[in-house]
Amino acid sequence: MRNCVLTDIIISLLIHGDENLTTKDEIRLLLLNKKENELLDSLDKEKEDVQGFLLEIAGNDSDWKIRKDAIKILGKGKVTQSIKFLHEILLKDHLTVLRKNAAKALGNIGDPNAIPSLIEALKTSKDPSIVIEVASSLGMLKATQALDDLLKMLNNKDGEIRENVAQALGMIGDSKAIDPLLKIMKDDQEAWVRGQAAEALGLIGDKRAVPNLIFTLENDNGIGVSVKTATALGRLKDSTAVEPLINFLQKSQNVESRRAIAYALGEIGDKRAAEVFLELLGDEDETVRYWSCLSLGFMQYKKAANTLLDVLKEDESVRVRKTAALSVGQLVPKTKKCVQILLETLETESNFEVQEKIKNTLERIAKNQGYKNEKEMIKEMGLKK
Numbered sequence: 001m002r003n004c005v006l007t008d009i010i011i012s013l014l015i016h017g018d019e020n021l022t023t024k025d026e027i028r029l030l031l032l033n034k035k036e037n038e039l040l041d042s043l044d045k046e047k048e049d050v051q052g053f054l055l056e057i058a059g060n061d062s063d064w065k066i067r068k069d070a071i072k073i074l075g076k077g078k079v080t081q082s083i084k085f086l087h088e089i090l091l092k093d094h095l096t097v098l099r100k101n102a103a104k105a106l107g108n109i110g111d112p113n114a115i116p117s118l119i120e121a122l123k124t125s126k127d128p129s130i131v132i133e134v135a136s137s138l139g140m141l142k143a144t145q146a147l148d149d150l151l152k153m154l155n156n157k158d159g160e161i162r163e164n165v166a167q168a169l170g171m172i173g174d175s176k177a178i179d180p181l182l183k184i185m186k187d188d189q190e191a192w193v194r195g196q197a198a199e200a201l202g203l204i205g206d207k208r209a210v211p212n213l214i215f216t217l218e219n220d221n222g223i224g225v226s227v228k229t230a231t232a233l234g235r236l237k238d239s240t241a242v243e244p245l246i247n248f249l250q251k252s253q254n255v256e257s258r259r260a261i262a263y264a265l266g267e268i269g270d271k272r273a274a275e276v277f278l279e280l281l282g283d284e285d286e287t288v289r290y291w292s293c294l295s296l297g298f299m300q301y302k303k304a305a306n307t308l309l310d311v312l313k314e315d316e317s318v319r320v321r322k323t324a325a326l327s328v329g330q331l332v333p334k335t336k337k338c339v340q341i342l343l344e345t346l347e348t349e350s351n352f353e354v355q356e357k358i359k360n361t362l363e364r365i366a367k368n369q370g371y372k373n374e375k376e377m378i379k380e381m382g383l384k385k
Contacts, residue, residue, distance in 0.1 A: 023053075024053045024056060024057065027039070027042070027050065027053045027054065027057065028057055028061070028066060030042075031057065031066050031069045031070055031073070032066060034069070036069075036072075036073065036076070039054075039073050039077075040073065040076060040077050043073070043077040043079070051074075051079050051081060051082070054070050054073055054074055054079070054082075055070075055074070055081075055082060055085055057070045058070035058071050058074060058082075058085070058089070059085065059089075064095055064097070064098065067098060068097055068098055068101050071086070071089065071098065071101045071102055071105050072101055072104075072105065074086065074105050074109075075101075075104060075105025075106070075107070075108035075109055076105075076108055078108065078109050078110060078111075079109065080109060080111045080113070082105070082109070083106065083109065083111060083113055083114050083117070086102045086105055086106050086109075086114070086117070087102075087106075087114075087117040089102035090102040090103055090106065090117055090118075090121050090130075090134075091117070091120065091121060091124070096127055096129065096130065099121075099125075099127075099130050100129055100130050100133045101133075103118065103121060103130060103133035103134045103136075103137050104133050104136070104137060106118055106137050107133075107136060107137025107138070107139075107140040107141060108137075108140075110140070110141065112141060112143070114137070114141065115138065115141055115143045115145055115146065116145075118134050118137055118138050118141070118143070118146070119138070119143070119145065119146050119149060121134045122134045122135065122138065122146065122149050122150070122153070123149060128158045128160060128161055131153070131156075131158075131161050131164075132160055132161060132164045135150060135153065135161070135164045135165045135167075135168040136164055136167070136168060138150065138168050138172070139167060139168030139169070139170070139171035139172055140171065142171060142172050142173065143172060144172060144174055146172075147169075147172065147174055147176060147177065150165050150168055150169055150172075150177075151169070151176075151177060151180050153165040154166065154169075154180050154181075154184055159188075159189075159190040159192070159193055162184065162188065162190070162193045163190070163192055163193045163196045164196075166181060166184060166193065166196040166197045166199075166200045167196055167199070167200060169181060169200050169204075170196075170199060170200025170201070170202070170203035170204060171200075171203065173203060173204050173205065174204070175204060175206045177200070177204065178201065178204060178206055178208060178209060181197045181200050181201050181204075181209075182197075182201070182209065182212050184197040185197035185198050185201065185212065185213075185216055186212070186216070191220075191222025191223050191224060191225050192222075192223075192224060194216070194220060194222055194225050195222065195224045195225045195227070195228035195229070196228065198213060198216060198225065198228040198229040198232045199228045199231065199232055201213060201232050202228075202231060202232025202233070202234070202235035202236055203232075203235065205235065205236065207236055207238050209232070209236065210233065210236055210238045210240060210241060211240075213229050213232055213233050213236070213241070214233070214240070214241055214244045216229050217229045217230060217233070217244060217245070217248055218244060218247075218248065224256075226248065226252070226254070226257045226260070227256045227257055227259075227260040228260075230245060230248070230257065230260035230261045230263070230264045231260050231263060231264060233245060233264050233268075234260075234263050234264030234265070234266070234267035234268060235267065237267055237268050237269070238268070239268060239270045241264070241268065242265065242268055242270045242272050242273055243272070245261050245264055245265055245268075245273075246265070246272070246273060246276055248261060249261045249262075249265075249276065255284075255285050255288070258280075258283065258285060258288050259285065259287045259288055259291070262277070262280060262287075262288045262291035262292055262295070263291050265277070265295065266291050266292075266294060266295030266298065269295070269298060269299060271299055271301060273295070273299075274296065274299055274301040274303070274304065277292040277295050277296050277299075277301075277304070278292075278296070278303075278304060278307055280292040281293065281307055281308075281311055286317045286319065286320060289311070289315065289317065289320045290317070290319055290320050290323055293308065293311060293320060293323040293324045293326075293327050294323050294326075294327065296308065296327055296331075297323075297326060297327025297328075297329075297330035297331065298327075298330065300330065300331065301331070302331055302333070304327070304331065305328060305331050305333040305338060306338075308324045308327050308328050308331070309324075309328060309338065309341050309342070309345075311324040312324040312325050312328065312342075312345055312354075312358070313341070313345050313348075318351050318353065318354060321349070321351070321354045321357075322351075322353055322354050322357050325354060325357035325358050325360075325361050326357055326360075326361070328342070328361050329357075329360060329361035329364045329365070332364060332365055332368040333365065334365070334368075334369060336381050336383070338365075339362065339365060339377065339378070339381060339383060340383055342358055342361060342362055342365075343362070343378070343383060343384075345358060346358045346359070346362075359374070362374045362377075365377070
């Protein structure tokens with residue numbers, strides 16, 4: 001009870017600014033009580049003092065859990081002065097959990113000066129869990145210096161290591177990784193690794209990967225692979241993927257795959273997919289309907305106006321109705337009937353955000369037709385608001 005009371009006092013002082021956080025015991029108490037936000041705030045207020053205490057606690061405290069949480073704060077607080085200290089923890093500490101958290105903290109700090117330490121750990125660490133964190137941090141730092149060492153790790157016998165290395169290579173974004181990733185996507189025995197390789201290829205953004213991604217979409221039945229592959233094709237925005245994506249959609253019963261393909265077709269933006277999106281407006285999944293609404297608006301597919309108005313009136317999802325209103329605005333239909341439907345829907349719509357989207361759409365239609373504002377348009381059309 002005493003600890004809880006003391007913590008509340010410390011937090012109150014921090015919030016109200018009556019006293020600075022100055023003692024190691026107080027910082028340790030906040031760590032003990034998982035007061036992460038308060039600790040990060042204190043780093044902003046009294047940076048040098050708090051950094052020093054955190055470093056001391058992270059290095060010497062008798063409780064490894066407190067040390068772990070102090071290391072996390074050093075990372076989330078982006079304390080660049082802790083890089084050398086974290087280097088020592090990462091490479092020399094006897095506790096795996098602390099070494100893992102040091103690797104993660106170095107990535108969170110976001111300073112390229114941390115890269116040499118991470119590369120050294122990648123080369124020397126025998127613990128898969130540490131290698132995974134190191135690879136992730138190298139990806140976050142977009143460490144091209146680590147590219148060759150990461151590529152070697154694609155051959156590791158541990159599937160989780162291969163998966164996380166593939167992810168890191170995607171985040172780094174160097175086209176040198178394309179051929180090795182294509183090989184992993186084709187040959188790896190684990191579906192989740194093949195899927196991660198596909199995702200990485202999409203992140204790198206080189207369209208040379210498109211034919212192989214299409215082949216994988218059509219032929220790899222591994223769990224989750226089609227989702228990752230479709231998403232990658234969407235990121236690459238290559239129109240040659242449109243027909244394969246549509247064909248796959250027509251035979252897919254998996255909701256995650258439908259979501260990914262709806263996203264991908266929308267990102268590509270080819271009007272060959274417009275009729276597919278019109279059908280998907282009736283899909284049972286909210287996210288599929290959302291992407292379909294959004295895509296029809298971005299495509300400027302004028303034939304979709306009436307169907308989108310029906311969605312605006314009838315769909316149970318607020319997010320979908322908002323998006324339908326937005327897309328109708330992008331199509332800027334000119335008919336009196338459309339304006340009348342928007343006005344009627346505005347009267348019956350109960351959600352404020354959807355109401356605002358409808359108002360914005362009416363205003364956009366009015367300006368597009370040369371009226372000063374929505375009221376003038378309504379009056380000229382002989383309609384009632």
